[in-house]
Amino acid sequence: MTSVSTRRVKALPVIIWGYIIWSLVPVVIAVIYSFNDGRSRTVWKGFSFRWWFGDKYASVFHDPSMRHAIVNSLVLAVTTMLIVTPLGLALAIGSHRMKGKSAAAVQGMTSVPLITPEIVVGAALLLTFTRLFSGIPLGYPAQLLGNVTFSVSAVVVIVRARLVSIGSSFEEAARDLGATRFQALRFVLMPMLWPSIMASFVVVFATVIDDFVITSFLSAGVDSETVPLRIYSSVKGGATPALNALATLLVLTTFTALTIGVFGLSFWRKRHGETGGFKAALADLTRMGE
Amino acid sequence: MNKAARLWAALAAPGAFWLLFFFAVPFYAVACVAFGSIDPIFRDAIPQWNPLHWSFSEFGAVFSSVTSGPLRGVFARTIVYVVSAMIMSFAIGFPVAYYLARHAGKRRMLLLLLIIAPFWVNYLMRMLAWVNLLSPSGLFSRFVGMFGIHYNWLDGSPITVILGLVYGYVPFLILPLYATLERLDWRLVEAARDLGATSRQAFRVVTVPMAKAGVAAAAVLIALPMFGDYYTNDLLSRSPKTEMLGNQIDYYINNSSQPQRGAILVIMLSTLLLIALSWYLRSTSKIGKERVR
Amino acid sequence: MERRDFLKTLFATTGGIIIGPSLLAACGGATTKSSTGLIIGTPDSPVTLPLVGEPIADGLANEGGTIEILNWADYTNPEVIADFEKAFGVTVKQSIYDNEDAAIAKLRNGTLKPDLIIGLTDTALARLMAGELIQPLNHSYIPNKANLITGLQNPYYDLGAQYTMAQFIYGNGIGYRRDRIDPAELAAQGYDAMWNSAYSGKLGVTDSYRDIVSLALFQAGVTDVNTGDADILAAAKENLIRLRSATNPKVDVLSYQELPAGNRDIAYTWSGDILLAPFYLPEGTTADVLGFWYPENTITANDFLCIPKASAKPVAAHQFINYLLDNDVAVKNQSYVGYQPALTNVSAEALINAGAIPETLVDAVIDDAKYQAGKRLVSLTPETDALWSDVWTTFTAG
Secondary structure (H helix, E strand, O other), X not given: OHHHHHHHHHHHHHHHHHHHHHHHHHHHHHHHHOOEOOOOOOOOOOEOOHHHHHOOOXXXXXXXXXXXXXXXXXXXXXXXXXXXXXXXXXXXXXXXXXXXXXXXXXXXHXXXXXXXXXXXXXXXXXXXXXXXXXXXXXOHHHHHHHHHHHHHHHHHHHHHHHHHHHOOHHHHHHHHOOOOHHHHHHHHHHHHHHHHHHHHHHHHHHHHHHOOHHHHHOOOHHHHOOHHXXXXXXXXXXXOOHHHHHHHHHHHHHHHHHHHHHHHHHHHHHHOOOOOHHHHHHHHHHOOOO | OOHHHHHHHHHHHHHHHHXXXXXXXXXXXXXXXXXXXXXXXXXXXXXXXXXXXXXXXXXXXXXXXXXXXXXXXXXXXXXXXXXHHHHHHHHHHHHHHHHHHHOOHHHHHHHHHHHHHHHXXXXXXXXXXXXHHHOOOOHHHHHXXXXXXXXXXXXXXXXXXXXXXXHHHXXXXXXXHHHHHHHOOHHHHHHHHHOOOOHXXXXXXXXXXXXXXXXXXXXXXXXXXXXXXXXXXXHHOOOXXXXXXXXHHHHXXXXXXXXXXHHHHHHHHHHHHHHHHHHHHHXXXXXXXXXXX | OOXXXXXXXXXXXXHHHHHHHHHHHHHOOOOOOXXXXXXXXXXXXOOOOOOOOOOOOOOOOOOOEEEEEEEOOOOOOHHHHHHHHHHHOEEEEEEEOOOHHHHHHHHHOOOOOOOXXXXXXXXXXXXXXXXXXXXXXXXXXXXXXXXEOHXXXXXXXXXXXXXXXXXXXXXEEEEEEOOOOOHHHHHHHHHHHHHOHHHOOOEEEEOOHHHHHHHHHHHOOOOOOOOOOHHHHHHHHHHHHHHHHHHOOEEEOOHHHHHHHOOOOEEEXXXXXXXXXXXXXXXXXXXXXXXXXXXXXXXXXXXXXEOEOOOOOHHHHHHHHHHHOOHHHHHHHHHHHOOEEOEOOOOHHHHHHOOOOOHHHHHHOOOHHHHHHOEOOOOOOHHHHHHHHHHHHHHHOO
């Protein structure tokens, strides 16, 4: 019997490395082909920076529509992040402390977006913005509202997890020492919530910059095209390796944000004497703690 | 109302109203479009805001198409694709998460990073990667071509679409699975082994029941977006033979003169998922009770 | 203020601001003339559209500033736009649409307020008229109208071209790879090629219900492409299901890229798309791999330029229309867009000589005679349209 189980455990590393190769190598190949000297995304013609900046018209750094898509993506991700984090933070604290029926209602409403497929939210918002709230034009304004709506719940989940782990004893101590409820919130609780605020920033930024469905449903043509939309519309057909370069940029942006987040979080933890370090920071960002 | 409660309510209010306006109200708008009418000239949906005047005739037409018309195939295909993709995702994802949680040892941090990486690589980038590999001149097609396998992967084959779904959603399955398995109390498994259970028995009798709830949650986490997926299919196939529910919704809402049908399909999809979810909630609460007992 | 009052006020103000316009529209603004019916011209019974509103006065100077154009993606050469901006001292801003119905919806609810619309076809015209969305043109600004082919100086859908100026013409046919399918073999098969299982997985059809249902009609020998006959359409539905199971087609508008990229061998497509295909050939592939079979019975169509009623810069819009109909400008435009201008002087010979298209695609050039001989898609009544849509959705639902 032992031999069987040993064999099984030996098979596991093969599976895991197989999985890693299978999941990452295609992406790495796509990145490599962004440096293809030829026009093709599949036939290698030698190494060059042609599609990054060499080509004066069609490279990522010169093609106006690609640059436009990059700017749109960044603007959308940053503004969403700045709006949704305070909104979600307040909602998380409020709903965590509220009691009774209204608390249940608010918490229920907060969790529904987490279990709703994006296509449903996208379609519902599109119908709403074109037929009910017609003061909100499609394009950036609608995309911003849509992404805020879809990511509020993620912020709430992140902040609430932190609230649970902090507990209420610190605030109570502050109250006993004469702080008002607001002061306790502002000067005791808020500083302790910093990791969850940082995590929210990073998670929302990375989610929104990668978002396809909602951003696509609420777009108004080329004007509001983001990088994922651009990839979607040009994957098929004769798009050049500049598309690979554009996608690579997107991945690099996400990874940069995450790296900043992970190191920022583990640095914060270390300074404030919290355990967990790197791994806890990683867990914050991947929401493995749910 | 006391002061504290007022403070908490005031904090929650902006977010709560935001969700009310931009999440709850849109669902009502979907219903109003689905049960409204159509402008005969402009073929545009006219929402009926008053529920008392809702008309269910178009809903009936779509429903009969689901039970006996062309949409039956779409629903059946969607369910078959999603279920097959789920099974394959588990076949791949469970061993990976299990190994990572149990046997990774010194390399765990590195492995964890490598396994988290695809989670944050843009979904469309990952599909782009495969479209390149699978196209007739792509590396993968040329590679298997050397073994005499000449298969046009992108010609609208269900296999490609299902494998695409697996590739796309496995990372979202592995992480919650890993989180579940890592938190399990493995001493119980060891105890079972000490008491004479074979590893297989210990797995079946101890590990599986402990992990059940987390596993079910992970399953839900990938099943929901898969049911609404249309882009994977669009990029890897775009053939009527692999048309899924998400594609139909996308078509009716974005590209047709019948957004009303799209709204009806959105309602049907939501209902379908609601039924699945309540079944899931019931079974997890049962698991919870068993555990308590 | 009591909390409840505060909330009520909040609700009322935010709700009022955003819901306002649509509520107003729902209550008072019922401008839709649903009972009057649509005015639909056909080649057999051409129509003179009723005059609604006045054209702009003669001899006005252009308004300057920015004019907004509603256009399909990549449907006007950016260089042509830049030249126009320089010559007329205006800037041009483009909004893009990818669907006629969506464009009309956006015009109606005021999401878009362009000064000029490029690329709508006569299937949209009846609704534009019913919604009173466009204004009559003043021909004194458009002397280049004379360059149009005779058939389109006085089109059946808008006799006297009161509201519209034709721009591009095209016809439907089968684009294919001559290096993979023998031209003689394809010509021998004709429409049946689209049902040939030998091309399974390598075949595409346009994502356009009128064109594809018509394909099924033509293959079955029916030439009335506006039929409302339920039996004929039921047969077309069966026919398309046969096509689907025999060839597993791709349904999209990407054949102009997929044929040159080599991912597709054959596609039912618009002639303009195949004229665009040479630009997408990979390096080292010559343009003569592309071929086009032009059927005897097929659809020809044209799109047009028109000015919305709400245009703020109608004079500049008229000037842009005239500019686009200039022979030299039109050739320059064609070299980017691929579609062929509806101008007498922009003939197949002229395009081949200018190196704009390869000789193997000569059949994709539509001249006046071909245009006249083609069948036309016209607006359908809502009942007929429902039948057509049903055929299409059955086909695409697989």
